[in-house]
Amino acid sequence: MSDDATLYIVPTPIGNLDDITARALQTLESVDWIAAEDTRHTQRLLQHFGIKTRTMSLHEHNEDKRATMLVHRLQSGESVALVSDAGTPLISDPGFVLVRKCREEHIKVVALPGPCAAITALSGSGLPTDRFIFEGFLPSRSQARSVALKQLSDRTCTSVFYEAPRRIRDTLLDIQTVLGASRALVLAKELSKSYEAFVSGTAKDIIDWLDAEPGRQKGEFVLMIGGAERVESDLPAPALELLAQLTAELPLKKAAAIVAAHYKLKKNALYQAGLERNNAS
Structure with missing residues (x-):
């Protein structure tokens, strides 16, 4: 296997294109292939920076098949960069299957540091950061979501979630029901973009903020739940x-x-x- 046969995990901006690193740009330009969650989305990024590297899709519906193909390409000496639509790959995004296969086959894996919405939101939230748990997305159905919230009702550290615009209001209502009206929350919206906002308060406070302007319920959200009081x-x-x-x-x-x-x-x-x-x- 060639020394060049490396899988690079490359974070990309979560909103502001200036947040991409020089190392990420150099890697994307030098590899043989870029495996992208959505090639059309990634092409806009590549065109912005004048990068002409070939792309192929790797998403939740084709990851098993694509991972096998990419491992064969890596074993033949080619290099691959893995990107998601935004932020650090594998964090609530595809890529785990590919990275695991590469590790099993002793293919070199290099993870670059870079943007991550969960960490960016947490660092600016004002909630405790000495201990936290990232949960990804809560279940989409209210009953399952309530069960998941109940399981963290006694957790004393900060919990971090991603949430979809169409569910954010319902999720806040479930939090109010399951965790109580006084639990401290922070909602981070559109991180690093021109309409970035951090909203702190109870579930009702944040619902009122969302309802004040319909456009506030659109965009990308990171929802953080303060820990329960120590018992x-x-x-x-x-x-x-x-x-x-x-x-x-x-x-x-x-x-x-x-x-x-x-x-x-x-x-x-x-x-x-x-x-x-x-x-x-």
């Missing part, structure tokens, strides 16, 4: 002591379940207490 002080000391003893021998999830059953406590609260104890140690 460790509400847990009895003997339960926390038993949890500490059990986690020395068992996975935290299993230990939390045992202590919860023994003391008739919430398993999620014990699990979060265990996570915080591990992070502090």
Whole structure:
């Protein structure tokens, strides 16, 4: 296999074209192929920067087939850049199958740093960033979405989601129902674009902001949910002591379940207490 046979994971701008890096441009110009989520979208980017590299599509509907083809091209000595429509590939976008196949075949993979909507939104949100969980997209159906939200009701770290314009209002209504009217939220809209906005407050506050102008419900959204108030002080000391003893021998999830059953406590609260104890140690 040629030394040039490399898969490059190349982040592209999430709005402002000036955010592309010199290294990303050099890579896109030098590779043999660009595997793009939407070749028409990527062609506009390439034309803007005068890049003439050949493109092929790689999206959720053809990824298995395309990944096999690209691995063969890489094994024959060609180089490939993987891009999504915007931001860092694989983050709620296609590419995982290709990267895994390349790793399995010992093909060199180089990931370039660059734009990512989730990290950009989080860094400017004003919510705690010492611990956070990126969840991708919530389920599209309200019932499944409510179940997913219920699972994070006791989570004490920040949760980060992408959300589609057609669902953003319904999602906020579900958050208000499941997590309560006072949970702190931040909505980031159209990051790095001329209409960029960060809106902080409760679910109702943000719904009111969206409803004030119909155009506000259009665009790209990152929704961040502040963590629940820490409940460790509400847990009895003997339960926390038993949890500490059990986690020395068992996975935290299993230990939390045992202590919860023994003391008739919430398993999620014990699990979060265990996570915080591990992070502090």
